[in-house]
Amino acid sequence: MYRYDQFDEQLVRERAAQFRGQVERRLSGELKEDHFKPLRLQNGVYLQLHAYMLRVAIPYGQLSSRKMRQLAMIADTYDKGYGHFTTRQNIQYNWVALKNIPDVLDKLADVEMHAIQTSGNCIRNTTSDHLAGANADELEDPRPWCEIIRQWSTIHPEFAFLPRKFKIAVTAAAPDRAAIKVHDIGLLMKPNANGEVGFEVFVGGGLGRTPHVGVSVRDWVSKGELLSYLEAIMRVYNRFGRRDNKFKARIKILVNETGPEEFTRLVEEEFAAQGPKEKVVLPDEEVARIMAYFAPPEFEDLPEVSQAFEREKARNEGFARWARINLRAHRTPGYASVHISLKPQGVAPGDATGEQMRVMADLAEQYGMDDVRVAHEQDIVLPHVKMDDLPAVYAKLVEHRLATANAGLITDLIACPGLDYCNLANARSISVANDIQAEFADADFEEEIGKLHVNISGCINACGHHHVGHIGVLGVDKKGEEFYQITLGGRADEKAAIGDIAGPGLRHEEVRPAFRRVIDKYLEVRNGKSETFIEVLERLGQEPFKEALYASA
């Protein structure tokens, strides 16, 4: 994992000091809220329904046990004992007092963390594959490039006041676990004709009011020119992106109003016009320095099959189920990646208590090579665990309500905070999530249904990514009553697609039975268990599911 050197440390400390001064000027009245707002946003501070919310950056979702323990301490000391892991691999605290935030930023700096650019109209936290460095299917580790992008984008002097927020995601694996095509810029590591690894560049993906799948603007750019190419895109966006209407200000609108060909031409023209002094200099020894931090940990030489693991599976049904559902294959024999679900019944998806964070930190330290990841599905992942240790890990997770066996299944749903916390929301999200979880609470039944992504947003801003859920739910307000629009067929993976709206909105209490009818229909028409929900939807289209959705019981 990357470690700060004196330069990173100094910059993060100076940023915290800068914001402390800004908060003091705000509290004294010298700085008006109007002028303070973008400053606080660029330090992760939102004004929410009930209080200030602080969003802390977890670059490309990677934590160590030390960092996780500090997040737990902050939850216990400055919040109400919990934190909320987000779809952008960050963590949010919903109850922090503004006057305490500078202290929290200092505590974060103590463990090489910050909240820089976690909101505001600037380049946000770079996200990536939560299995980076562990999965068998990646070309190479994308994290060094995420870290390079993190540093390049931090307090960028030209791009701190963009038309709108800007999100970059990087992956190096064909199965896209980072949803790169629904980001402002998505980077896919791939070789060119000569076998040299570089990046394919997708631009203009995004959800919100007008969802778009990103378009490929460049088939391949070299590692050495990546940052210069990103600067060309950013400059075209900064100069020509719309600023007259905040809902039309994302780069996806520029790409679509300009047309992808013309947009690409503008970027290429800007890139070609960069003089030698304008190119971003990234010395080879600097790339090597950063890459060295991501060298694989020292894995033991282990047999493919773990006797301890097999014994426990035969003995303990709960363990066997959890192992079937929550483990992912590791590239090294004898190891697995563990999904820790933050979606037990009746909890806001993505929430963890300080105590749970400490447990996960302990497990990472004792069994997980001190590596913890936040997945964009709002779950936690221990990427490197010995199969022999899985029974012990599982036992500890069970004790702390962290062993829900639902990774990738229907109750492992993504939901925004909704009307319960957010001042933008039109409808509740968490209660809908909990209803669906209750309907599919039977573990056998849920496993029978198989792989299915449900995404719930409490308003059109789409923080729950409903457009890319296999089944998406969007809360809307109609004359003071909550209604829920259902979309079908969205996906955020390498076949990224925006779901289609199935029909009129449902009342809150209608969502649960409607989900049940859709799932019953799926079970009825699928060609055996191996055909997943999204595959059936692709084969048969929406019609049978629409019918089921609106058939009154």
Place this chain on the structure above:
Amino acid sequence: MPLLKDGKEITDIWTFVDDEAELSPGGCFTVSLGRFLSEQDMLLARNEDVGVRLGPADDPELLKPVLDRLNLIEVEFPKYTDGRGYSIANLLRRRFGYEGELRAVGEVLRDQLGFMERAGFDQVLMQAADAEAKYAAATSEFTEVYQANADDRATIFERRHGAREQ
């Protein structure tokens, strides 16, 4: 409104003249890009007292042929959250090699001065009192930087491998 050059308050000898207003003989004037382009020959014949004010949507490349004959370019920030002026300044300084005076006008606030200095603005027309002290504080908040900009500082990427501080 205090005018700062390199952080020190100076007297403003320049006047911006509206597109409809007549130019009086003598004195230093800036005009809009549109007016400058249509009256270029006449304006440039007025010796060394002409400058251009660029709006955020203006294309600075249009000034490329005459940059060495301009003494002042003003870049307007209609709102402090409008970041187009930073790209304009970068283009003028780093791509087109403009070396004359570059002034930020409009909603110029203390907490953006650091960005403006980095983008190559040597002058800022500020709305606040106590401008010199604010400028000094705002432009010394960060010792090192990750990115190159018009101020030509060595980046942290380079500094880690022996580049000298500039």
